[in-house]
Amino acid sequence: DGGITQSPKYLFRKEGQNVTLSCEQNLNHDAMYWYRQDPGQGLRLIYYSQIVNDFQKGDIAEGYSVSREKKESFPLTVTSAQKNPTAFYLCASSTGFKAFFGQGTRLTVV
């Protein structure tokens, strides 16, 4: 069950700390995405990247940062500037029209 691997599955952090969520893919996809999934809100796009060393802000990028130094990796940093960081985060990659999703990371900030 490879493809997209997100780690860790659960993450706890203290308020005010930055935290980085990992996303790795072995599908050789150029495009990668980060979504935030909240109950009743669906999936909202945080950042996306179509090629290495390039990424674009999505609908809710404030308080988040990303990097794309390698094709396989697209880590997301949740900074202390994010006002409501507790959420479920989904990473995805795509080829053509089809997106493949990871199993998600549930971040809880206390």
Add this chain to the structure above:
Amino acid sequence: AQRVTQPEKLLSVFKGAPVELKCNYSYSGSPELFWYVQYSRQRLQLLLRHISRESIKGFTADLNKGETSFHLKKPFAQEEDSAMYYCALSEPRSGYSTLTFGKGTMLLVSP
């Protein structure tokens, strides 16, 4: 402005009953629409795409440009259809395509 609307948060039906999960979109160009499904404890995955016009697990969806809708239908629901369903629209951003999702509809099929 919301681009994909799924008006029902929850749809509860009995096994064997017909199912219709509603999706409306707003998009000025030629839309590319999808249904994604998330079964319990599984990853979000593509169910079907409007261009393919195929039936997957008995589900079909027809794009109605006049009504800007892409409703998902199944004539006879099964218990294993219970899941979260998301309608999604592919739209260009900065020269690339991204998926915009609706808020999702939870389908519960009771025996």
